[in-house]
Amino acid sequence: MSPSERISGADRLNHRKRIRIQLRRDWILYVILFPTLLYFFLFRVLPIFNMRLAFYTYKAKALWEWAGLKYFNQIFSTPQFKTILGNTLVISLMKYILLFPFFVLFAILLSEMRMQRCRKAVQIISYLPHFLGWVVIAGIWINILSFEGAFSELLSYFGAAKQNHMTNKGEIRWILMISEGWRSLGWDSIIYFTTIIGISPALYEAADIDGASRFQVIRYIVLPALLAPMSTMFILNLGYFMSAGFDQVLNFSNNAVQNNIDILDTYIYRIGIQKGQYSLASAVGLFKGVVGMILVLLTHVISKRLTGEGVW
């Protein structure tokens, strides 16, 4: 007799009985859980349901009108859209790929520090910016990069003219990348740091006996151990690729550089919330979400093939 056959009949009756007994005994558990589920239904499921607006024309007081792919056609035929998509991809590339090795490097360097007090000080200071809100960080960076700010002052020692770097079109994307690094360097490298300090001492001893140099230890012991968290973080980063860090961009933006750092999310905010073109903004949002999800799934599969490490 196969297991599936055994479940039918008298056992199924028992199963139902067990459910009833558990419900009678533990009904309070479901009562306790109810508010949380209600929250997810109201504030998460309903918005997901509202995403269908991308295919409809919004009506405030009546049923939405079916519009088919009208809004998608409208987006893809806007010349502005290409620029915005390009900006999003370039900024993400800088923040999530170009910056990526520095977190690993920071963790390795931190783990190499032998003066414990100095190391602790570096850790304590470098984790702090992560907790500051983007508005505060924008305030700090506007201050650093202003005409009279620290950056202009430092450059002036090397003979450069003072200027407001926040309004410099050529520099603003680098500013986004570097300020992102400034905020996350400490915090986002914790995962690598804990991996490094978790490496078995026996491995180091063995390397020692073999007479390995410091760099050989990093190359053959530390980096292989970091491969797993690196691929996980990389794939998670790709999940943000179509977002490119909305909060940062919104707060670092100003009239002079807006066209250079206008991304999908700032575009959605402007046309959707500020101008009230709900359908158009929803269509951009849906496009963004679908592409983002495909990116994550694709990288997950590739990574699983290559390294055996995925997100799940």
Add this chain to the structure above:
Amino acid sequence: MKKASYQVKRKYTPGQFILTGIMLLLALTMLVPLLNIIANSFSDPKLSPYMSGLRVIPAGFSLLNYQITLSNTTIMPALWNSVKITVIGVALNILLTTTAAYVLTRPGLMFKKGIMVFLIIMMLFDPGTVPEYLTIKDIGLLGSQWSVILVTAVSVYYLIIMMRYFQAVPQEICESARIDGAGHMRLLFSIIIPLAKAGIATITMFYAVVRWNEYFRAGIYITKMSQTTLQVVLRQYVVNNDTATMVGDRNIRNYVNIVDFNALKNATIVIAMVPILLIYPFVLKYYTKDVLAGGVKG
């Protein structure tokens, strides 16, 4: 014995000095801008406009910036609203997260797998700004502070971390309490919560930081200026460079000739930073404790 430097771990090699120097310099680039803003906000308004961006001690000393900021008719209500929304919001966060984590860590719970899959989909799937905005509008919360409080009531990510803390409580304790006749509520509040205190403290801090830093939803969902939060006002000052709001205030008009607007902005930034700085030692104590102590390998 030169090769055995790993076990000996000599501290004071030239390489170590260079490494430590570079790392400390890097840390300084993070610390100096913060200290500069604090120093600037406490400076004498006559000297602060000419202060170097690298300076970390106030130029002269004056509390005028704080006097003006804290008597400003937009800042004080905003500060109060921020505190209110953070406190009520975090209380709601913790109430829902602990109860849900308790239920979801009960052994043999029915539909557990289904609920977890649902929650993880909720975590991965972001419906986006406009669909959420329309939902808030439809529910009738637009314009109310409850919109901001309720819309981020549970974070699946923190819920899963909380579940891990709860799972660390030994099963035998729970079982023996059940046998002794303790109900679910009693088990949760008298046994699990006290035993998972450190975990709850950590999650509370993270929720509080997120709540305090919230500016976007508060900016679009709370429509009245008198109801809005500090981060929204700060954004108006700092990012949108709205000195009109600052000048328009009767308080500032009295001081308009002596005040340094930049230092005034910095004072607002410092006020927005204070709660984070207050909470930070606890983050270090509870959350990064192991990371800070770690690395005594070999």
